Amino acid sequence: MTILETAHTRDEVFVVDDSEAVREMVCQHLSRLGCEPIPFDNGAACLAELGRRVPSMVLMDLRMEGMQGDEACRRLKAHPNAGRVPVVMLTGASAPHEVMLCSRAGADDFLPKPVEFEALTAKVLAVRAAREHARQGPPPGLGVLLVEGSRSMGAFLGGALEHEGFHVLYARHAVEAEALAVAHGPRLDGLVVDVSRSFAFQDGLALASRLQKLMPRKPLVLVAGVEESTDVHARARALINEPLLERRMMAPDALVARVLERLAPGVAPIRAAERVPLFSVVEFTTRHGPPLTGFSSDASPEALFVRTLTPARAGARLTLRVTLAGQRIPSAVEAVVAWSNPLRRGAAFQAPTGMGLRLERVDTVLAAQLQRFVPRALGFSLALPVRSSSF
Numbered sequence: 001m002t003i004l005e006t007a008h009t010r011d012e013v014f015v016v017d018d019s020e021a022v023r024e025m026v027c028q029h030l031s032r033l034g035c036e037p038i039p040f041d042n043g044a045a046c047l048a049e050l051g052r053r054v055p056s057m058v059l060m061d062l063r064m065e066g067m068q069g070d071e072a073c074r075r076l077k078a079h080p081n082a083g084r085v086p087v088v089m090l091t092g093a094s095a096p097h098e099v100m101l102c103s104r105a106g107a108d109d110f111l112p113k114p115v116e117f118e119a120l121t122a123k124v125l126a127v128r129a130a131r132e133h134a135r136q137g138p139p140p141g142l143g144v145l146l147v148e149g150s151r152s153m154g155a156f157l158g159g160a161l162e163h164e165g166f167h168v169l170y171a172r173h174a175v176e177a178e179a180l181a182v183a184h185g186p187r188l189d190g191l192v193v194d195v196s197r198s199f200a201f202q203d204g205l206a207l208a209s210r211l212q213k214l215m216p217r218k219p220l221v222l223v224a225g226v227e228e229s230t231d232v233h234a235r236a237r238a239l240i241n242e243p244l245l246e247r248r249m250m251a252p253d254a255l256v257a258r259v260l261e262r263l264a265p266g267v268a269p270i271r272a273a274e275r276v277p278l279f280s281v282v283e284f285t286t287r288h289g290p291p292l293t294g295f296s297s298d299a300s301p302e303a304l305f306v307r308t309l310t311p312a313r314a315g316a317r318l319t320l321r322v323t324l325a326g327q328r329i330p331s332a333v334e335a336v337v338a339w340s341n342p343l344r345r346g347a348a349f350q351a352p353t354g355m356g357l358r359l360e361r362v363d364t365v366l367a368a369q370l371q372r373f374v375p376r377a378l379g380f381s382l383a384l385p386v387r388s389s390s391f
Contacts, residue, residue: 011035011128012053016046016072017061017090022113026059029117033124043072050082057127058087059111059120062102070105077106086127086309086343090115096325099281099295108343108353109309110293118290126309126343134347137187138167139314141264142339143349145169145184147177147193147207153225153247157192158350160256163298163305164269165339165356167349174207181214184348190219190263195236195244196226205235212239221262223247223255270303270338270356278369282306283321283330294354296322301370304335304357311340311355318357324369331366335359 148154
């Protein structure tokens with residue numbers, strides 16, 4: 001038997017809190033849910049136990065004696081055995097600066113104290129369903145193979161596609177790209193191939209041609225991160241009957257919009273030209289569910305990306321309370337879920353866990369905050385108490 005033992009059940013949960021009363025209360029509730037709670041009164045003991053077993057989930061208090069919860073979370077996420085274990089931080093205050101510590105430590109979600117058991121149940125059930133979500137693969141229309149000839153192009157386009165709800169398979173070279181296409185062909189809905197000359201020993205267009213033969217009915221988009229010759233442009237047009245998209249020739253938002261048009265015609269993107277790096281705490285409610293939590297570090301004039309283990313279904317209408325960093329009173333927001341991605345443990349496709357929201361109504365407090373960071377051409381009118389989205 002090896003030193004590292006796999007969890008005997010899918011529902012072993014580490015509960016890390018220096019309050020005995022909190023540990024007992026949370027552990028009792030987890031037991032009622034069919035979990036096997038394993039309590040620790042400090043982060044160091046939790047980290048030491050990772051050498052013997054890996055849980056399916058960790059509930060970690062942020063403020064503890066000795067090692068703080070955010071430091072323990074950071075070390076857990078760097079642990080070779082447990083880097084992908086979902087971590088939900090327990091915070092005594094849901095103020096943005098407290099939750100920001102959790103986010104920066106790599107936490108997947110948070111729960112304010114005192115812990116509401118309906119919300120805790122929802123997080124536990126989301127983790128329990130994660131393996132099933134991985135088997136199902138990405139939602140129809142959202143699986144993309146991105147072959148990145150240049151790492152900067154791959155990071156830029158891959159990040160933009162993930163922000164639109166796409167599930168991305170990343171290939172670094174031709175051999176990997178063809179292997180992924182064969183292995184995941186039925187789950188792929190489109191291909192984006194970077195034909196830049198940074199492919200050191202491969203012809204990007206020849207690779208694109210082979211991929212097209214493997215999946216002849218899937219949209220194929222060709223992009224380049226550097227200036228290409230007229231011969232490359234001619235070959236690209238002959239292959240896909242569309243012009244090659246050169247990053248240097250268009251603004252970043254224009255390039256992303258063109259790629260999206262070819263992958264999913266008619267789908268309105270939620271990624272605006274300007275994104276605002278404002279950290280916020282988000283509380284949201286659906287029609288029949290309990291209040292749930294998440295956090296965001298990325299907004300745009302008319303969209304918000306929320307990281308949460310418990311996203312609402314695509315198409316759902318949500319009422320949100322959004323508290324920006326430095327803001328004491330939450331802002332009232334109404335939104336529609338543009339895309340939803342639950343946790344998928346072990347999935348080959350990469351996509352952020354959470355949801356993308358189209359903002360429909362925003363109060364003037366949040367509008368004023370965003371207007372400070374967004375160009376006037378994309379800003380908000382403060383003359384109205386609420387505003388409608390143009391999406």
